[in-house]
Amino acid sequence: MKVYLRTYGCQMNERDSEHIAADFAGRGWEIADSPDDADAIIVNACSVREQAELKVVGLLGRLVSARLARPRGGLPAIGLIGCMAQNVGAKIVSKFPEIDFVAGSRKTAAVAGIAEEIVRRRLAGRGHPPLPEGMGRRTAKFSDAFVDVSDDPSDFLKIDKHLSAPPSALVSVMQGCQMNCSYCIVPKVRGAQRSRPMADILREIERLAERGTREVTLLGQVVNAYGREFPREGGISNFVRLLRAVNEIGGIERIRFTSPHPSYFSDELIDSYGSLEKLCEYVHLPLQWGSDAILKKMNRPYRAGRFLDIVSRLRKRVPNISVSTDIIVGFPGETEEDFELTRSAFREAGFDMAFIFRYSPRAGTPSAEMPDDVPEEEKRRRNAELLGELEKTSRAYNGSLVGSVQEVLVEGPARRGEGVMMGRTRTHRKALFKAPESLAGSLARVRVLSATTTALEAELA
Ligand code: SAH
Ligand code: SF4
Ligand code: F3S
Numbered sequence: 001m002k003v004y005l006r007t008y009g010c011q012m013n014e015r016d017s018e019h020i021a022a023d024f025a026g027r028g029w030e031i032a033d034s035p036d037d038a039d040a041i042i043v044n045a046c047s048v049r050e051q052a053e054l055k056v057v058g059l060l061g062r063l064v065s066a067r068l069a070r071p072r073g074g075l076p077a078i079g080l081i082g083c084m085a086q087n088v089g090a091k092i093v094s095k096f097p098e099i100d101f102v103a104g105s106r107k108t109a110a111v112a113g114i115a116e117e118i119v120r121r122r123l124a125g126r127g128h129p130p131l132p133e134g135m136g137r138r139t140a141k142f143s144d145a146f147v148d149v150s151d152d153p154s155d156f157l158k159i160d161k162h163l164s165a166p167p168s169a170l171v172s173v174m175q176g177c178q179m180n181c182s183y184c185i186v187p188k189v190r191g192a193q194r195s196r197p198m199a200d201i202l203r204e205i206e207r208l209a210e211r212g213t214r215e216v217t218l219l220g221q222v223v224n225a226y227g228r229e230f231p232r233e234g235g236i237s238n239f240v241r242l243l244r245a246v247n248e249i250g251g252i253e254r255i256r257f258t259s260p261h262p263s264y265f266s267d268e269l270i271d272s273y274g275s276l277e278k279l280c281e282y283v284h285l286p287l288q289w290g291s292d293a294i295l296k297k298m299n300r301p302y303r304a305g306r307f308l309d310i311v312s313r314l315r316k317r318v319p320n321i322s323v324s325t326d327i328i329v330g331f332p333g334e335t336e337e338d339f340e341l342t343r344s345a346f347r348e349a350g351f352d353m354a355f356i357f358r359y360s361p362r363a364g365t366p367s368a369e370m371p372d373d374v375p376e377e378e379k380r381r382r383n384a385e386l387l388g389e390l391e392k393t394s395r396a397y398n399g400s401l402v403g404s405v406q407e408v409l410v411e412g413p414a415r416r417g418e419g420v421m422m423g424r425t426r427t428h429r430k431a432l433f434k435a436p437e438s439l440a441g442s443l444a445r446v447r448v449l450s451a452t453t454t455a456l457e458a459e460l461a
Contacts, residue, residue, distance in 0.1 A: 002030045002120060003112075004038035004076075008056060009046025009220050011258065012190075013082050015159070016108045017044045017171040020081075022161035023112035028426045031163070031375065037065060040077045040115040048187050050359040053084055057092070064098045077118045079103065081111055081187040086149050087364075093145040105190050106175075106260050113144065127368065155192055160204045165211030167397035167441040168254075168424070169217055172378050177221035179261065179289070182299045182366040183331065186221055195220075195227045198238070200305065202245055205451030212441050215257040215280075215409050216246065224260040224269060232280030240268045247276045253411060253443060254426065258284045259326075265310045274317045281318045282428040284353075286326035288452045290345030291338035296333055299366070308388035311349045322427035324353035324398065327386060328381035331359045332370035339382050346389055349384050352397045353428075355385045398429065398451035405447050405461045406431065410439045425456075433458040 003024045007017040020042070021031050032038040041063055045056040064077055080092055089102035100118050144145040156175035174195040177187045203215055220226055225239025246255050255278045260269075262285065272279055285307070289295050292303045314321050327342065338369050346354070358379040362370040374382075408423030408431050415422075421435040423444065432455055433446050444457035 001028075001039040001116075002032040002117065003040045003042060004035040004040050005044065005083075006034040006035075006059070008052060009044070009048065011094045011170055011217070012037060012172065012175075012221070013044050013046060015108050015172050015219055016082065016105075018163060018170065018417065019108060019159045019161045020111050023109070023162040024115075024383060025163055026161070028115060029112075029116075035066070037077045037122070039119050041077065041311065042079045042081060042115060044082040044198055046082065047079060047084045047087040047362070049357065050362070051360065053088065056080075056084055056335060057095070057116040060092065060096055060099065061267075062403075064096050068153050075119065075122055075197045077115055077122065079111070079115055081105075081107070083186070086189040086221060087185060089147050089149055089365070092145060097145070099145050101145055102149065103130065105152075106151045106153075106155045106277055107154050110148075110152070111453070114148075118146075131229055131403060140252055151191060153194075157196060157200070160200065162204075162211075162245070165213040165367075167213065167409055168215040168217065168294070169208050169213045171201060171204055171208070171216050172219045173223060173226050174220035178225075179222055179263075179301075180299055180366075182297065183328065183362065185193065185362040185365055188364050190221065194231055195230070195238070197290060198227065198230075198242055198245065202249065205246055205249055205252060208432065209249055214252065214441065214443065215254035216252060216258065217258060219258060220243070221259065221294040222261040222453055223257045224264040225297055228264075237264075238266060238267055239264070240266070240272055243272055243276055243279060247278045253278060255279050256282060256428070259286055260284075261286075262310060263299075270310065270313050270317060271312060273321065280428070281321045282324075282426065283314060283321065284324045287342075287345060287349065289331065289334075289338070290342035291334070291402075292341075294334055294342075297333065297367070297370075298331065304341065308345060320427060322352045322429070323349060324428075325351050325355075326351070327356045328359050329356060329382035329386065330374035332367060332373055333360075334374050343389065345384065346386060350393050352389060352394050354386065355391050356366045356383050356390070380390065394453045395451070398453065398456060401429070401448045401456060402427075402451055405445050405453065406456075406458070408433075408444055410442055410444050412440045413437060429456055430454065431456040431458045433460060435460055 003015040020170045035041045046052045079101045081103045086104035176193045178193045178322045290304045361372045406425045410423040414420040445461040447461040448456045450457045
């Protein structure tokens with residue numbers, strides 16, 4: 001049997017999908033490259049902005065009509081999972097009664113079992129199940145779909161399978177978020193913060209390293225708050241203890257993490273840069289807004305000055321560090337002066353990369369109650385202006401690398417083909433260079449020949 005998995009959203013969803021793929025493979029399933037000949041189609045979707053949900057509604061519509069047009073009827077089974085399933089799963093099955101199951105964000109470990117059971121019963125001509133106790137429950141009014149968005153408190157502990165050990169692997173260290181930023185749906189769809197035991201995380205990374213992984217990215221919504229539920233040992237935060245332990249794992253050459261929160265960016269974390277040799281000279285540190293008044297309305301408990309201080313201290317420790325961020329423009333009540341403050345903080349921080357989002361009100365979040373009063377056109381203008389700033393800084397940063405020799409981890413063939421491979425520098429810059437495919441998974445040295453805002457053209461040095 002074959003499963004097609006389609007993933008939207010952040011690296012947490014990506015990582016959950018990897019676990020699910022490995023779970024299917026362990027059950028003897030193949031992973032399909034297209035939905036056309038799959039027995040099960042699973043969409044792991046994101047709710048963070050309205051646009052993200054709308055895209056998936058469109059996709060589900062197309063999948064459902066494609067299935068209705070197929071002679072076999074009844075297959076593939078179609079499932080919606082992840083954050084969007086958690087948020088609006090019941091609504092979605094009332095719109096598309098043909099969807100077979102909905103599993104929420106705390107059911108990840110159960111997804112493969114549910115899909116397998118549905119497909120087996122269909123193939124045996126037994127129509128729609130009642131699934132065995134504990135596997136799902138019928139709650140939707142308009143369809144016989146299984147909708148289970150209940151909380152399995154041990155689900156996150158089970159997310160440790162990997163289909164393969166890529167050169168650069170993702171490892172979840174925690175789930176959920178307790179920060180309650182007023183615009184953000186994540187606490188609602190992912191629940192409160194829960195950290196995995198350190199021993200489990202280290203074992204997972206050791207296994208990846210044995211299979212060939214060289215770089216790990218530790219994942220969490222507030223990753224540097226990892227382990228705040230556990231006692232501290234020796235006065236050191238559990239996140240820094242985790243970094244130190246990963247730094248000791250043989251075979252692992254590079255460590256990254258995402259996303260840290262400015263409020264938990266401790267001095268000892270800053271000091272880890274430059275002292276833990278595997279910790280890469282790169283940080284993705286979301287600023288969100290540069291105006292203190294707006295940060296307060298956002299329930300982001302730091303000021304822009306504190307953020308800039310972290311960045312300048314990091315630059316002092318590691319002068320070549322690359323810093324990226326997330327920014328939202330057009331929050332309710334954001335004036336031109338607020339925007340100018342964001343722009344100047346943006347300039348001062350000198351981001352090499354940034355994800356700039358237009359504010360999108362999300363039902364169920366506190367800021368959805370505030371008037372969404374910055375016109376869409378104005379949001380677009382502010383977005384474009386920051387992108388203009390970004391282009392200048394990232395072009396200058398990439399340009400400064402021309403002529404230099406950089407260490408890259410060769411990840412695999414580049415999309416453009418023609419013998420071109422893709423690797424990343426420790427500072428997370430993408431480099432493209434001609435090299436034999438056998439180099440994938442190893443560290444190589446490349447000379448930078450030219451640079452655009454997003455990539456470096458290079459050759460093996
Ligand atoms: N936990 C991470 C972010 C997770 S969501 C952190 O706190 O940094 C990823 C990004 O989506 C956020 O950083 C934010 O910039 C953006 N985002 C979240 N909610 C949004 C909304 N309602 N409208 C627009 N962008 C949003
Ligand atoms: Fe959302 Fe804030 Fe939590 Fe990030 S820290 S996931 S933006 S609530
Ligand atoms: Fe989206 Fe869920 Fe990530 S809402 S941003 S996929 S945690």
